[in-house]
C-alpha cells in the first residue's frame with residue numbers, strides 16, 4: 001500500500017458537515033492522505049501526517065469528483081444536424097433515435113469501445129469520476145446485451161434501458177415490443193446491469209405510457225435490478241408517481257411536476273424516496289423551459305444534477321455547465337449545485353463511497369485551477385476543473 005499526501009489545497013470540499021464548514025464541509029488550507037484507491041485522512045494542512053510521497057497541487061481548490069448519474073454514453077454516429085435544425089427553426093428530416101440505433105447496430109464492438117473510451121476521457125477531463133451508462137440504442141436483444149457488456153468495461157453503474165423507445169418497425173405493435181423488453185431481452189440483459197430504467201412519457205409516441213412503464217420496471221425488479229425512471233420531461237405525467245410507487249432510486253428530468261407530484265416526492269423523501277435528478281443541459285439543447293429546483297429543494301427532496309449526455313437531446317458531457325445553468329435558470333445556489341453534482345449524484349446511485357471526501361471514500365478528486373470552487377460559476381465555460389489524473393497538476 002502506498003500513501004500519498006496531497007497538499008497545496010486552498011479550499012477542500014468534503015461534503016461532510018462534521019469535517020468542515022456548512023453542508024459542503026469546507027476546509028481551508030487543507031490536506032488529504034490517500035492510500036491506494038481510498039482517502040485515509042482529511043484535515044488542516046498543518047496537521048497532515050507523514051506519507052510515502054507528497055504531491056503539492058500549487059494552491060488550488062479540490063472537490064469530490066463529479067458523479068454523473070444519468071448518461072447514454074454508448075452509441076455511434078451523431079445528430080449534430082438535428083440540433084442545428086432545432087436551433088435555427090429549420091425543418092428536420094432526420095429519423096431521430098432510429099438514426100442512432102442504426103449507426104450503433106452497424107458499429108463493431110471495437111468501434112463502440114473506442115468511442116466510449118474517448119467519452120470517458122472527456123468526462124474525466126471535466127472533473128467527472130463516476131458515471132452511469134444506459135443501454136437503449138440497441139432495442140433488440142443482441143444489441144442491448146452488447147451495449148451493456150461494453151458499458152460494463154467502463155463502469156459498474158450499468159442500466160438496462162430496453163424501454164427507451166419503441167423501434168420504428170414495431171410502432172403498430174407496441175405490446176409485442178413490451179413483451180420482448182420484459183421477456184427474452186430482460187433475461188439476457190439482467191446479468192449485465194445494476195439498474196432498470198424506462199422512458200415514461202405518454203406525450204411522446206416513441207416512449208411508454210404509465211402502465212407500460214410499470215410493467216417494464218416491475219419485471220426488471222423481479223429480475224434483480226433496481227429501478228430508475230425517465231419521467232415528466234415533456235409534460236406532467238405518471239412518471240413521478242410511478243417512481244415513488246416502485247421505489248425508484250431516482251426520477252430523472254422532472255421538468256414538469258404537478259403540485260401533487262411534489263407532495264408525493266416530499267412525502268417519500270424521509271423514507272429514502274426518489275432523488276430528483278435534473279438534467280438542465282437538455283433544456284439548454286432543446287430550448288425548453290428549465291425546471292424550478294426550489295419547488296423540491298424547499299420540500300426536503302434530494303436533488304442531483306446529471307448530464308444526460310446523448311446524441312439527440314443533449315450531446316454535452318459537462319457537469320460544470322449543467323451546474324452553471326442550474327444556478328442561473330433553476331434557482332439553485334452554487335453550494336447546492338456543487339452538492340447535487342457530487343453527493344446528490346452519489347445518492348441517485350445509492351452510493352456512499354463517492355461524492356464526498358472522507359476517510360474510507362474512494363480517492364476521486366477533482367482539482368479546480370482556482371482558489372475556490374465558486375470560480376466554476378464565476379467563470380463559466382472556462383476549462384478549470386479536471387479529475388486528479390497522474391501528471392496534469394504540478395507535483
Ligand SMILES: [Zn+2]
Nearest residue numbers: 070072230308
Ligand atoms: Zn436520458
